[in-house]
Amino acid sequence: MKQLFSKEKWKYAFYTVSHPVDGYYEIRHRERGSVPIAILLVVLFSISFSINRISASFIVNDVDPLNVNLLTELIAVLLLYLLFCVGNWSITCLMNGEGRLKDIAIALGYAMIPMIVCMNIGTIFSHAVAEGEGAFYVMIIGIGIAYGVFMMLVGVMEVHNYTLGKTLITIFLTFIAIFIIIFIVLLVMDLINQVYGFFYSIYQELIFRA
Amino acid sequence: MKTKNLIKRTAAALLAAAVLLLAPVEAVQAEELPYDTYNYNYREDIVITPAAYVPNGSVTGLSVGTTDFKEPQDFCVAPDGLIYVADTGNNRIVVLNHEMTEVVREIAAFDRNGTEDTFNAPYGVCVSENMELYVADSNNRRIVVLTPEGEFIKIVDNPQSEILDDNFDFIPLKVTVDYADRIYAIVKNAFEGILVFESSGDFTGYFGTIEVKITLWEKFWRRLASKEERSKSQLYIPTEFTGIDVDDGGFIYASNIDSEGVQAVRRLNPQGKDVIQKGENGNVGGDIRIGVYGDYSGPSQITDVVYRDKGIYSLLDRRRGRIFTYDKEGNLLYIFGGVGTQEGTFNVPVAIEAIDGEIIVLDAYYGAILRFSETRYGALINEAVGLRFDGDETEAIDKWQEVLRLDANNELANTGIGKAYLTAGDNRLAMEYLELGMNRKYYSIAWKRYRNELLAKNMNIIMSVVVVLIILLVVYKKWRKKKKNGKEGKEVKEVKEGGLI
Numbered sequence: 001m002k003q004l005f006s007k008e009k010w011k012y013a014f015y016t017v018s019h020p021v022d023g024y025y026e027i028r029h030r031e032r033g034s035v036p037i038a039i040l041l042v043v044l045f046s047i048s049f050s051i052n053r054i055s056a057s058f059i060v061n062d063v064d065p066l067n068v069n070l071l072t073e074l075i076a077v078l079l080l081y082l083l084f085c086v087g088n089w090s091i092t093c094l095m096n097g098e099g100r101l102k103d104i105a106i107a108l109g110y111a112m113i114p115m116i117v118c119m120n121i122g123t124i125f126s127h128a129v130a131e132g133e134g135a136f137y138v139m140i141i142g143i144g145i146a147y148g149v150f151m152m153l154v155g156v157m158e159v160h161n162y163t164l165g166k167t168l169i170t171i172f173l174t175f176i177a178i179f180i181i182i183f184i185v186l187l188v189m190d191l192i193n194q195v196y197g198f199f200y201s202i203y204q205e206l207i208f209r210a
Numbered sequence: 211m212k213t214k215n216l217i218k219r220t221a222a223a224l225l226a227a228a229v230l231l232l233a234p235v236e237a238v239q240a241e242e243l244p245y246d247t248y249n250y251n252y253r254e255d256i257v258i259t260p261a262a263y264v265p266n267g268s269v270t271g272l273s274v275g276t277t278d279f280k281e282p283q284d285f286c287v288a289p290d291g292l293i294y295v296a297d298t299g300n301n302r303i304v305v306l307n308h309e310m311t312e313v314v315r316e317i318a319a320f321d322r323n324g325t326e327d328t329f330n331a332p333y334g335v336c337v338s339e340n341m342e343l344y345v346a347d348s349n350n351r352r353i354v355v356l357t358p359e360g361e362f363i364k365i366v367d368n369p370q371s372e373i374l375d376d377n378f379d380f381i382p383l384k385v386t387v388d389y390a391d392r393i394y395a396i397v398k399n400a401f402e403g404i405l406v407f408e409s410s411g412d413f414t415g416y417f418g419t420i421e422v423k424i425t426l427w428e429k430f431w432r433r434l435a436s437k438e439e440r441s442k443s444q445l446y447i448p449t450e451f452t453g454i455d456v457d458d459g460g461f462i463y464a465s466n467i468d469s470e471g472v473q474a475v476r477r478l479n480p481q482g483k484d485v486i487q488k489g490e491n492g493n494v495g496g497d498i499r500i501g502v503y504g505d506y507s508g509p510s511q512i513t514d515v516v517y518r519d520k521g522i523y524s525l526l527d528r529r530r531g532r533i534f535t536y537d538k539e540g541n542l543l544y545i546f547g548g549v550g551t552q553e554g555t556f557n558v559p560v561a562i563e564a565i566d567g568e569i570i571v572l573d574a575y576y577g578a579i580l581r582f583s584e585t586r587y588g589a590l591i592n593e594a595v596g597l598r599f600d601g602d603e604t605e606a607i608d609k610w611q612e613v614l615r616l617d618a619n620n621e622l623a624n625t626g627i628g629k630a631y632l633t634a635g636d637n638r639l640a641m642e643y644l645e646l647g648m649n650r651k652y653y654s655i656a657w658k659r660y661r662n663e664l665l666a667k668n669m670n671i672i673m674s675v676v677v678v679l680i681i682l683l684v685v686y687k688k689w690r691k692k693k694k695n696g697k698e699g700k701e702v703k704e705v706k707e708g709g710l711i
Contacts, residue, residue: 058645058648058650058653059650059653059654064253064255128661130653130654130655130657130658130661131650131651131653131654132654
């Protein structure tokens with residue numbers, strides 16, 4: 001654990017932000033990334049996202065703070081993260097991807113850094129803008145998200161040793177995989193529910209007869 | 211989403227009602243009200259407010275000493291304070307005294323140059339500033355002008371113009387008169403707008419035509435449809451006007467039933483152009499959140515409008531029996547009223563008027579005038595809005611503060627106070643109140659001014675800090691370079707050691 005959270009690893013996460021291509025290459029081949037840090041970053045992203053929605057200035061923020069629930073948003077983000085990792089992993093396994101599940105998780109997690117930074121800067125900055133100056137705020141958030149998406153793309157590309165075209169195709173297929181996973185999960189849950197219902201009714205029948 | 215929210219809100223409202231019922235006597239008044247009093251906030255959510263108006267009895271034909279009204283359709287308050295009721299079903303005009311306790315006179319017939327003439331379903335009634343009584347005598351297809359005592363003056367009928375169809379049927383429903391004695395009449399099936407007559411009785415033209423809105427989707431389907439299908443499909447015709455009133459400046463307030471619930475009232479200038487202000491929500495159509503199914507669903511059906519005072523006007527909703535009051539800028543001030551059988555609720559509300567701080571509504575089904583008197587809450591809002599209308603924003607602060615004491619989340623009050631502080635130059639306080647009032651525009655103005663103030667005041671410190679920071683940065687960079695040069699050999703070695711695992 002100590003090793004996974006070491007100063008070295010943290011430093012390397014930020015190195016990845018400034019040098020995505022090299023950074024992700026070494027994550028795959030030299031074990032310089034850390035899954036716990038990646039997950040922590042995703043959690044941090046979710047929290048910054050919620051904080052942005054709650055406390056960005058009302059000049060740029062249309063969200064009713066009463067409708068924001070930090071916990072549900074955290075669960076949703078983590079679930080999406082898990083789904084994307086698993087989906088991407090299952091697709092790339094079939095498409096000669098070199099990355100392991102661990103590498104995908106790290107690639108996505110580290111891509112959260114620019115988003116976390118920009119979300120928080122944006123939240124603070126939003127209190128300095130007046131109406132009509134909201135474009136600056138949108139720009140800050142936009143840069144964060146754009147760079148984050150770029151990092152994800154590079155991450156998937158480097159980790160699996162793909163070309164750009166193949167990366168885009170796998171990402172598209174990943175989304176399809178996610179939908180299939182969700183569909184199957186729902187199906188299984190429904191089936192389990194029915195089986196449970198069946199046995200429960202048998203149990204009730206027995207109880208009433210006895 | 212909106213319905214879901216509505217359900218949620220209703221549940222919350224029911225819960226609140228339950229709590230109120232359980233709470234001891236203090237909340238008696240709110241409990242006894244037969245209707246909801248609420249408003250919409252910046253996010254268009256329903257907010258329960260104190261009552262602005264409470265029921266104050268009703269007036270029927272019997273209670274004023276005559277036979278009961280039969281489907282009365284309109285009434286009006288004359289400049290001298292008397293109330294003229296168009297008792298449509300009984301073919302008469304009943305004049306009540308100012309207190310609505312007794313009949314002053316009944317006009318059922320008039321002497322028209324020697325012959326006696328009567329009304330046939332008088333639908334609309336209006337008294338001009340010059341004390342002339344105008345009656346929209348619908349089934350006789352004419353507008354009768356009388357003195358208040360019932361002496362015949364003139365008749366306006368059978369409008370002649372090229373723009374009217376040959377078989378045009380002139381059935382006036384509502385009528386109003388401006389300061390120059392121009393007559394504005396809402397005529398059945400005249401979708402082109404309000405008919406305007408000169409004081410002489412000559413027809414001058416249509417006024418305030420409502421434009422038909424066709425969505426892109428409807429256009430697309432019409433394009434696809436064959437000629438035969440198109441001829442069978444519904445015609446796109448504008449909605450009719452339902453109620454009409456005139457303000458001191460001669461602007462006409464005309465209500466109509468808007469199927470989208472966005473704009474149910476128009477303020478028409480002398481050219482017939484709509485100059486209404488729609489406020490923050492961009493809506494002057496009554497209810498913003500509406501149910502999707504059930505008897506009381508759908509957008510509000512505004513049947514009448516009354517211009518009250520200082521830019522304040524009220525709309526009467528037929529569908530849910532609610533009265534919506536707006537100020538000149540189109541901000542919703544308060545909402546009250548409801549459909550029902552309890553005292554103070556309507557069945558078929560048809561007309562609304564204002565008299566001495568009371569709002570009175572004519573219900574055609576009950577044949578009664580329902581009176582609503584203003585509460586302290588309503589009076590304070592009216593006064594504060596009036597003061598703002600007159601330009602006395604600083605004086606309005608006290609009124610708004612009191613409103614806040616009764617309704618702490620009132621956005622209008624917070625905005626009002628904020629604006630007043632803004633004019634007074636206290637930007638910090640203005641920002642505080644404007645944020646509570648969720649007013650982006652004025653908050654931005656206050657914040658910009660405050661920002662400049664801050665910058666001007668602290669320029670010395672800011673500049674010094676910047677200079678110091680720059681110096682520190684330069685020094686640090688030099689120091690780091692030196693350190694790096696000294697350490698370079700060692701670092702390279704470290705990287706080599708950390709190589710492939």
